[in-house]
Amino acid sequence: MIATVMLWVTSLTGGALVLTANLPLGLITKVPPTQLTANLSKPQQFLRMAKQNKTAWQKTLRSKNLLTFNWINRQLASHQKTFVAPLSTTLEAKETKFCPTVPENIPAQPPLQNVTKFVPVNLTQVSITKLNLSPSTLVRSLQSFFNVISNPVEPNGSYDYSPVLIVKHNSSTYEVWANNSFVARLPDQTTANALQKRLQQLVTSSNIKPTQLQPGLVDGNPSLMVGNQLLFAVNRKLSDELGRSGDILAMEWTNNLRIALHTKPLTLVQGQMEMYGLQSSNTKLSGVASWYGDYFHGRLTANGEIYNQDDFTVAHRSLPFNTFLKVTNLENNKSVIVRVNDRGPYISPRSLDLSRTAARCLGSEHTGVVAYQAVVLQRNSPQMTLKPSQPKTEDMANAKSELLVSNF
Numbered sequence: 001m002i003a004t005v006m007l008w009v010t011s012l013t014g015g016a017l018v019l020t021a022n023l024p025l026g027l028i029t030k031v032p033p034t035q036l037t038a039n040l041s042k043p044q045q046f047l048r049m050a051k052q053n054k055t056a057w058q059k060t061l062r063s064k065n066l067l068t069f070n071w072i073n074r075q076l077a078s079h080q081k082t083f084v085a086p087l088s089t090t091l092e093a094k095e096t097k098f099c100p101t102v103p104e105n106i107p108a109q110p111p112l113q114n115v116t117k118f119v120p121v122n123l124t125q126v127s128i129t130k131l132n133l134s135p136s137t138l139v140r141s142l143q144s145f146f147n148v149i150s151n152p153v154e155p156n157g158s159y160d161y162s163p164v165l166i167v168k169h170n171s172s173t174y175e176v177w178a179n180n181s182f183v184a185r186l187p188d189q190t191t192a193n194a195l196q197k198r199l200q201q202l203v204t205s206s207n208i209k210p211t212q213l214q215p216g217l218v219d220g221n222p223s224l225m226v227g228n229q230l231l232f233a234v235n236r237k238l239s240d241e242l243g244r245s246g247d248i249l250a251m252e253w254t255n256n257l258r259i260a261l262h263t264k265p266l267t268l269v270q271g272q273m274e275m276y277g278l279q280s281s282n283t284k285l286s287g288v289a290s291w292y293g294d295y296f297h298g299r300l301t302a303n304g305e306i307y308n309q310d311d312f313t314v315a316h317r318s319l320p321f322n323t324f325l326k327v328t329n330l331e332n333n334k335s336v337i338v339r340v341n342d343r344g345p346y347i348s349p350r351s352l353d354l355s356r357t358a359a360r361c362l363g364s365e366h367t368g369v370v371a372y373q374a375v376v377l378q379r380n381s382p383q384m385t386l387k388p389s390q391p392k393t394e395d396m397a398n399a400k401s402e403l404l405v406s407n408f
């Protein structure tokens with residue numbers, strides 16, 4: 001008989017503890033432990049207390065989270081006053097950007113009506129992630145802990161630090177970083193590995209001055225140059241895969257590399273002057289410039305080239321083909337260098353028809369037609385090629401039209 005009574009009292013005590021574990025704190029404080037234990041010896045009073053709190057207990061018993069750590073989460077939420085943002089491990093690329101795309105003008109929104117009915121939002125509410133203490137999570141954590149204990153780092157191991165790294169940006173692009181600074185974003189790992197190898201040779205060389213970094217043209221391909229030495233070429237296939245002008249990519253990547261090596265970057269016009277090997281002349285012209293794009297993209301131009309709206313080109317009625325012009329928008333003083341490869345425009349008073357990228361760099365993509373001033377430029381350096389050529393005459397001066405660029 002005594003054993004049966006003790007078993008009954010023990011069961012009631014355990015049940016009461018389980019029930020109160022998930023009850024609200026206000027309800028628990030109304031029933032102190034001393035009163036609860038005192039009532040355990042009086043079944044009628046205990047049952048009367050249980051009847052009074054029947055609703056709260058039933059609600060707790062119906063909860064699917066009875067055996068979880070809801071009470072701990074409530075305690076954490078009650079003491080959480082400020083929200084601490086999680087640490088971000090994503091590398092943000094600080095890169096040079098020439099001629100970015102400008103979105104269309106967004107119409108102004110109408111003023112907000114019925115402001116008096118606006119209900120302010122309580123910004124102090126935060127949500128706390130529930131503690132995951134399931135058996136599987138605990139087992140994985142213990143396995144990781146013992147793996148570290150069982151496989152310590154060798155004290156005498158050698159680890160090489162590489163100043164040039166490849167970071168996978170997403171499933172289809174890779175970023176190359178030098179000295180913790182962004183350099184280029186590439187469409188595949190093979191090309192990224194090639195650029196990484198070249199940059200490793202560059203940053204570890206004691207004979208290279210960062211001021212020698214400049215864009216150039218090698219075999220007609222926009223390239224990253226170190227003086228007269230080729231560092232990396234941006235061919236048409238690569239620029240098409242990235243969906244941007246190869247000339248702009250070469251200049252942006254050159255500037256990113258100059259910044260990584262603590263050297264002042266070049267402006268757009270400075271980069272173009274270096275890339276195309278140009279100098280100013282005394283010939284100037286002015287007028288009104290427009291631009292043409294999608295409808296003519298992929299068609300033949302007057303000089304037989306395929307028109308590409310992403311290149312730095314321009315149409316003029318009479319200037320010789322391959323003439324370079326430095327065009328300045330008189331409304332905002334922005335400048336860009338373009339090459340004549342087409343004829344037009346034939347709508348008066350327009351005298352220049354720019355490519356879309358050139359208009360974008362001048363800030364006239366949405367304006368359409370702007371007043372300009374232009375300067376005719378002349379070449380002051382020979383074209384460069386990776387292919388050695390034999391001079392056709394004994395006059396060595398004629399052989400300077402091509403310059404052999406050695407490997408870096």
